[in-house]
Amino acid sequence: MHVEQIDEFRWRIPRQGKMQVEGLVFASAERMAELRQDHSLQQVVNVAHLPGIVGASMAMPDIHWGYGFPIGGVAAMDGKKGVVSPGGVGYDINCGVRLLRSGLSRTEIQPRVRDLLTRLYQNIPTGIGKGRSDLRLSRQELARVLAQGAAWAVDNGMGYEEDLEFLEEGGCIQGARPDLVSDRAYQRGRNQLGTLGSGNHFAEIQYVAEIYDEPAAAALGLFEDQVTLTLHSGSRGLGHQVCSDHIRVMLAAAARYGIELPDRQLCCAPIQSPEGRNYLGAMSAAANYAFANRQVMTHWARESFLQALKLGPRKAGLEVVYDVCHNIAKFETFEIDGRSRRLCIHRKGATRAYPPGHPQTPEAYREVGQPVLIPGDMGRYSYVLVGTSRAYRETFGSTCHGAGRRLSRKQAKKQTRGRNLLEELERDGVLVMAAGMATVAEEMPEAYKDVAAVVDVVEGAGISRKVAQLKPMGVIKG
Amino acid sequence: MAYRFIEHTADMGVEVEAASFEELLSESLLALTDSLTEVGEVGAEVERQVELRAPSREDLLVDWLNELVYLFETESVLFRLAEVGVEEEGGGWLLRGTLRGERYDPARHRIKTLIKAVTYHQLQVTSSSRGWQARVIFDI
Numbered sequence: 173m174h175v176e177q178i179d180e181f182r183w184r185i186p187r188q189g190k191m192q193v194e195g196l197v198f199a200s201a202e203r204m205a206e207l208r209q210d211h212s213l214q215q216v217v218n219v220a221h222l223p224g225i226v227g228a229s230m231a232m233p234d235i236h237w238g239y240g241f242p243i244g245g246v247a248a249m250d251g252k253k254g255v256v257s258p259g260g261v262g263y264d265i266n267c268g269v270r271l272l273r274s275g276l277s278r279t280e281i282q283p284r285v286r287d288l289l290t291r292l293y294q295n296i297p298t299g300i301g302k303g304r305s306d307l308r309l310s311r312q313e314l315a316r317v318l319a320q321g322a323a324w325a326v327d328n329g330m331g332y333e334e335d336l337e338f339l340e341e342g343g344c345i346q347g348a349r350p351d352l353v354s355d356r357a358y359q360r361g362r363n364q365l366g367t368l369g370s371g372n373h374f375a376e377i378q379y380v381a382e383i384y385d386e387p388a389a390a391a392l393g394l395f396e397d398q399v400t401l402t403l404h405s406g407s408r409g410l411g412h413q414v415c416s417d418h419i420r421v422m423l424a425a426a427a428r429y430g431i432e433l434p435d436r437q438l439c440c441a442p443i444q445s446p447e448g449r450n451y452l453g454a455m456s457a458a459a460n461y462a463f464a465n466r467q468v469m470t471h472w473a474r475e476s477f478l479q480a481l482k483l484g485p486r487k488a489g490l491e492v493v494y495d496v497c498h499n500i501a502k503f504e505t506f507e508i509d510g511r512s513r514r515l516c517i518h519r520k521g522a523t524r525a526y527p528p529g530h531p532q533t534p535e536a537y538r539e540v541g542q543p544v545l546i547p548g549d550m551g552r553y554s555y556v557l558v559g560t561s562r563a564y565r566e567t568f569g570s571t572c573h574g575a576g577r578r579l580s581r582k583q584a585k586k587q588t589r590g591r592n593l594l595e596e597l598e599r600d601g602v603l604v605m606a607a608g609m610a611t612v613a614e615e616m617p618e619a620y621k622d623v624a625a626v627v628d629v630v631e632g633a634g635i636s637r638k639v640a641q642l643k644p645m646g647v648i649k650g
Numbered sequence: 651m652a653y654r655f656i657e658h659t660a661d662m663g664v665e666v667e668a669a670s671f672e673e674l675l676s677e678s679l680l681a682l683t684d685s686l687t688e689v690g691e692v693g694a695e696v697e698r699q700v701e702l703r704a705p706s707r708e709d710l711l712v713d714w715l716n717e718l719v720y721l722f723e724t725e726s727v728l729f730r731l732a733e734v735g736v737e738e739e740g741g742g743w744l745l746r747g748t749l750r751g752e753r754y755d756p757a758r759h760r761i762k763t764l765i766k767a768v769t770y771h772q773l774q775v776t777s778s779s780r781g782w783q784a785r786v787i788f789d790i
Binding site: 236237238239240243262263264299300356359360369370371409412413415416419420423424435436437439577580581582583607608610611614650 | 655657658660661662705709713716719720723724754756760761762763764766767768769770771772773787789790
């Protein structure tokens with residue numbers, strides 16, 4: 173494939189054949205050499221074929237081979253003439269990350285990490301299916317969750333009104349249509365609210381290991397050695413079902429609207445068509461379920477801290493730093509060539525990264541920009557970044573979302589044979605509790621690339637700025 | 651009949667071979683259950699009837715496996731056997747199947763990998779003189 177280097181971190185794939193726009197990939201030269209060997213650049217090219225795509229088909233430096241869209245892909249579609257694609261969002265709709273800060277320092281909780289982790293593990297269901305028996309929802313109540321998102325949890329005593337200000341979209345995507353979510357999706361979602369799931373999902377107790385930008389960290393309420401907690405989860409079975417239901421509809425729709433698909437998993441329909449509107453309504457409802465899911469788990473994490481540390485809510489009380497979506501398509505407005513345009517931004521394994529001064533950035537962060545939360549693997553570190561005006565101009569306010577896998581799950585399991593991973597991690601200062609050891613093996617640190625390399629590219633390219641590094645102390649997994 | 655798991659960095663795929671399309675479906679069921687848990691530990695006392703319609707054989711395979719994901723998630727049943735009949739109907743395909751399995755028992759059924767969904771990515775169903783082959787990728 174013909175790829176041109178633009179600068180140290182930018183690569184262009186020129187238009188060819190029926191590509192509507194060029195491809196733009198953010199990567200180091202070293203990473204680009206690897207990418208040339210796999211299928212992910214072809215996926216960037218495939219996405220560039222979709223009708224109504226604006227600017228470029230983009231990939232963030234954590235790009236890897238997905239299905240249809242590459243993971244790490246960003247595509248902006250014209251709100252009137254463009255298409256919406258369930259493959260551009262993925263099965264785990266609004267899989268995302270929430271960061272909570274405490275008033276505690278690392279040394280204060282060090283002797284209590286095991287108690288704290290045990291409480292978290294008892295309070296937040298992980299792994300297979302079922303949620304807590306004290307949170308069973310009727311269909312009507314679930315419909316309210318789908319319409320209201322995180323606010324539903326707050327209204328039901330799980331969180332504070334002020335939490336909502338610090339969530340992307342305020343924790344609720346407008347225009348959600350619970351009536352367009354299938355019975356099967358309701359069935360799958362009924363007993364899973366407030367559950368972590370499995371795979372790469374986790375809840376992690378961390379401390380602030382390093383600060384790169386003091387004023388920005390202060391604005392985000394972060395200080396060195398401070399204890400934080402990160403939640404990574406999404407819309408669970410409900411979201412998976414919404415995606416499956418609509419991929420099926422879109423396969424037929426794409427043919428009907430005469431859209432040529434280089435890969436069936438890219439199936440899509442015009443945003444303004446009944447199929448497109450129905451998907452956006454149902455997908456937004458699933459996204460709201462994910463916001464509510466992370467809000468419910470936030471509440472239980474707060475309870476866990478109080479129970480384990482026996483401190484007053486003020487000191488132990490966890491405040492929301494921010495909550496970002498990693499898998500989403502939603503309408504956002506951008507100034508392009510002096511004209512305001514409403515675009516449907518697909519972020520598939522990518523994070524919104526709005527600049528300082530943006531009206532959607534919370535007042536408290538207005539001068540530093542929207543927080544961007546980038547989890548790494550469970551042995552090394554994660555990062556807090558902020559968005560920049562260059563990202564706003566160049567990537568529709570988007571940046572990377574994580575480390576990306578280095579080994580397949582099978583390879584990872586093979587490499588852990590005969591090793592005691594839990595002991596190894598504990599020796600390195602990370603306690604792990606998990607529903608299944610297979611997950612721990614698949615998710616071991618060496619299975620992932622070094623997230624620092626990804627973050628250095630987005631900072632080097634000017635589409636995000638590093639604020640702080642977080643290191644894990646305790647992790648719960650599915 | 652046979653299946654083997656294939657490598658995909660972030661996810662997991664399976665390649666299946668069988669003498670007929672119906673057996674391909676039964677074998678795919680086994681592969682899916684095997685990726686979830688130790689298939690040898692799954693009994694056969696629970697029975698479910700399934701009826702599915704799809705425009706193509708590929709779509710039918712995806713729907714069939716997604717049905718198993720759905721039944722596991724909503725009814726906690728793991729399956730190990732299926733009697734499947736497939737016929738052409740109105741330009742598409744109709745599947746009628748009887749599934750046998752066992753309710754998930756955390757004490758005996760060690761979970762290997764939970765599957766979110768069965769995808770259309772690189773989906774293939776082909777037939778040759780050697781029988782039927784399929785490739786399908788799971789989102790996990």
